[in-house]
Amino acid sequence: MILVAPLRAIGQTALQILALLGRIVLFAGDVLAAMVRPPFYPREFGHQLLQIGWYSLPVVGLTALFTGGALALQIYSGGARFNAEAVVPSIVAIGMVRELGPVLGGLMVAARVASSIAAEIGTMKVTEQIDALVTLSTDPTRYLVVPRVLAATLAVPVLVGVGDAIGIMGGWMVGVSRLGFNSAGYLANTLDIIEFWDVGSGLVKGAAFGFIVALMGCLHGLNSGRGAQGVGRATKSAVVAASVMILAANYLLTEVFFSA
């Protein structure tokens, strides 16, 4: 019996993870199907675009600015070990647009948006507002989930694009003011090195991360337990699940886009 207990615990955990993955896939399927079938709620979509996209801009912009600056300092001091300080503009640019822009932008949106979606929908669930929607002949998936998922999928790539530019600007500011780079030379170097697909791949990642963030917020909110504790747990689970899935999806997409 003593030998079986750990195996049972591993088995139970594995089954729980598989069940969760199954629920996520089925939910995503439902949402995608609802996206192409009327009724549509353009007003809700517009509202979510503002909430998820516009209001996330400050946090994503600040994250990118500081990350770009820190990256420039790190690459400069690391590059100095083999006399390669000149690569700062190139590596800052490629690092930001391919990797740090989408991933850090996605994680910041996960923290800000997945939590707020899960808390809002979870509170609606525990106060019977979701049941009220159904009795008023309104499908909660179409009315609540689709506008959020669609808005996040479209808004996060734009945030990533803006974040890329601000991140490069952060690197440029540090490069010019602290590391002795020539301003025009830094920018010319950046523009020379970046290719279309460097930016494009980051934007595609951003769309995937936006989809994940809103999906996790909605899924955990709709499955929220009772009371304040239930909503709190749903919010925490939404942020954790969104963050882990963003990092996993980032690896998979990088493998697909850039593996030789």
Next chain:
Amino acid sequence: MIELSGVHKSFGANHVLRGVSLTVPQGESMVIIGGSGTGKSVLLKCVLGLVVPDGGTIKLDGEDVSHAEREAFLARFGMLFQGGALFDSLKVWENVAFRLMRGATKRPKDEARAIAIEKLRRVGLGPQVADHFPAELSGGMQKRVGLARAIAADPEIIFFDEPTTGLDPIMSGVINDLIREIVVEMGATAMTITHDMRSVRAIADRVAMLHEGGIRWSGTVAEMDTTQDPYVTQFVNGLATGPINPVR
């Protein structure tokens, strides 16, 4: 007419409904009483399809509700939720007119707003309330808005889930009277669940008592007062001793 026959529902090991059979004739106001946690809300939600029963049949005018076209089926209902369940992000009038601005009954915004204001007036709220958000209203006012929303599209059947819970005695009386007036005026079929005996006397044509997952007793209000059923008398008189164990 609503007919429930042998309805069962379990949540895990908790067998809440164990073969509920009940008939609510058209135009009648049925009140279901029973202690907390006896499955009264679950019963209402089973009829609406918000909870799927494990067994038994529920028919509306002879048609099995599980086969009904959802939107047309739900359009016949109005429901007042226990906590109001008003949408926080929408103004009061948008809550009341929610059904009128979407789906098959969609009307122009101005018309929907005018109907909402008329329904608010019917539940004793002035037009100045229309542009407030639900969080700005007292509990009694929220309940009234919930009532206005429930009757906004002139439903044939109205469900009331604990309509007076959390209200002071005067406001409870006001809500009870409103419910009675509206149900009579609209000729609607009503199903109310409550454990407030004042509500029962104000609202009910017939009363049914839910106990241990089944209908223990049913009859008119007058019969309720004279019945010898020890479960009903204990509940109606609020006695701590009797066949119903107060510790559940």
